[in-house]
Amino acid sequence: MIALLLALLIAQPLLADSNLPPAYWSDRELPDPKQEAQAQALMNELRCLVCQGQSIADSDAELAGDMRDLVRRRISEGEKPAAVRAWLIQRYGSWISYRPTAEPAAWPLWLAPIGLLLVGALLIRRRIKLKARP
């Protein structure tokens, strides 16, 4: 048990972080609350490349911090959030954005609720019919 604890203490992550401090805007709010809100909304919808499954707003990875810095800097320079998102999609594909697109690959996602509603309606109709019988 003690050996295991020691081993856990000594163990280092394989992909260590750099020795440089975090980027300036990575954990600092923009002075303009409207711009900060725009940046927050966008950062919550961008996927972290390191901790895949987390947004860059939630991730502690350094690359996520650098991406937050990039998002805040560009938005403070007056760039539209949609343009920043498009710039990142150009590099990493629509994978980087959590917001579903209208691409054919995403059609099942949009159609599923309609399909499920139809199935539900059919089921209810059948039940009502069965009950109506004396």
Added chain:
Amino acid sequence: MSRAVRFAPLILLAVLLAGLIWRLATPADTIVKSKLTGKPVPAFALPAMLNGKPALASSDLATGQPHLVNLFASWCVPCIGEAPVLGALERNGVKIDGIAVRDRPDDVMEFFARHGDPYERIGSDEQSEVQIALGSSGVPESFVVDGRGVVRYQHIGPIEPRDVPRILAKLEQAK
């Protein structure tokens, strides 16, 4: 209730379990490829990392000759394994340019003293800015850039000896 309907939940469960077991046995691919392959390198100009070693800008890549652009860091463990392979490529006449991600000159010098320096130019990418602009998601990563500055190939992870023929072929195609 008909027999088919009665067994439906069980069949659903079996399908769900089969799906879960399949995904556990063969995890989904987590590699994110850059979409810039086939497109020009985005314009950038990084400051020099070391004294006496030229800096790296996108204009240095469009020189009529293919380049291998290698993103590395002194704090990156797999980069140690890649270093001798890069050294061998350099001795074979491959022009290798480095982008040092989130690094300090002292640490880079120490890394070179131990593992060798195959680079012609090294740009310092302090906030992963150029890394993100290239659509790279980690270190080490390498890009084959042709003589007109167009990205031809991306290699994710360390270049291992078995990858060398493919890298050389991609560089040959990029001529």
